[in-house]
Amino acid sequence: MSDTFVVLGLDAADYDLVKKWDCENLLLSNHNGIDTFAHSLDVPATYEVWPTIATGVFPDQHGVTLPSSWEKKNRGFRFLEEIGTRLPKLLKSPAIKIKHSVEGHETKTSLDHMFNNGDVYNWPGLTSCPDWEQEGEWFSAVKNKSMSEQNFRRNHLANAGKGIGWLSGMSQAGTPVVGAHVHILDHMGHLYGKRPEKLESIYNEVDELVGWLHDQVDRLLIVSDHGMQTTATDDPQPGVHSFRSMVSTTEKGGLPEDMTAIREWVESRVKNNGEENMTEIDAPMQHLEDLGYL
Numbered sequence: 001m002s003d004t005f006v007v008l009g010l011d012a013a014d015y016d017l018v019k020k021w022d023c024e025n026l027l028l029s030n031h032n033g034i035d036t037f038a039h040s041l042d043v044p045a046t047y048e049v050w051p052t053i054a055t056g057v058f059p060d061q062h063g064v065t066l067p068s069s070w071e072k073k074n075r076g077f078r079f080l081e082e083i084g085t086r087l088p089k090l091l092k093s094p095a096i097k098i099k100h101s102v103e104g105h106e107t108k109t110s111l112d113h114m115f116n117n118g119d120v121y122n123w124p125g126l127t128s129c130p131d132w133e134q135e136g137e138w139f140s141a142v143k144n145k146s147m148s149e150q151n152f153r154r155n156h157l158a159n160a161g162k163g164i165g166w167l168s169g170m171s172q173a174g175t176p177v178v179g180a181h182v183h184i185l186d187h188m189g190h191l192y193g194k195r196p197e198k199l200e201s202i203y204n205e206v207d208e209l210v211g212w213l214h215d216q217v218d219r220l221l222i223v224s225d226h227g228m229q230t231t232a233t234d235d236p237q238p239g240v241h242s243f244r245s246m247v248s249t250t251e252k253g254g255l256p257e258d259m260t261a262i263r264e265w266v267e268s269r270v271k272n273n274g275e276e277n278m279t280e281i282d283a284p285m286q287h288l289e290d291l292g293y294l
């Protein structure tokens, strides 16, 4: 255990669903709903909210936005998505990457953020997002029925485990503050908006993974960018993002009330580790060259 402050970005974790389905590990000792916002769409957009959480400013300032006339431009996105699913596998990734950077929109902010003093993984708007991009390919594949439901779920759970395991390793290393974004509940919510019994089973599996993480770390914040409309919550548009985002933490005291307040709230709890050192390699260099390491 360490002083590391761990931030799990749990995309689309819906506060009402987490409570409804008794996800006791997601509901840490101190939790609440938190105000989120819509910028380019009528509902909160993953792309735009995560950089706000990390930088503390709205999309106009952090610069990571979706095309403003989304409905019009969406045709272009869909076209690229179609190309991506029809090309041979080797060519798929570049097409998917194009989808994430069309129209001259920034995909990464140039601003400082709450992980500057630590490290961050797969966080939209901050880092490259290899897991999220891969999941985008799987979502297209499941839509086109070239990937089974079981495989889709297995792959997403594996990626969720990667993000959560990464946080545990970073915490063990004593990194002052670490964050990872895990997207599983977003894709599953879009898939199962009208089949809440299936979505509930995924919430329970994620709850198990987070229970494991909680055993590994002392100081944890879970935050979501938005929730998901479902038939279980009698929403008008099942499978569309909801405004029911959440925060949940091991820390005592007041919680941040909106997405722009999280950065300051986290930074006030991070302890600085001071200078980092360079080191020497003890093995003979020739041996390392023979091994192909150098």
Ligand SMILES: [Zn+2]
Binding pocket: 011, 012, 045, 046, 047, 186, 225, 226
């Ligand atoms: Zn999202």
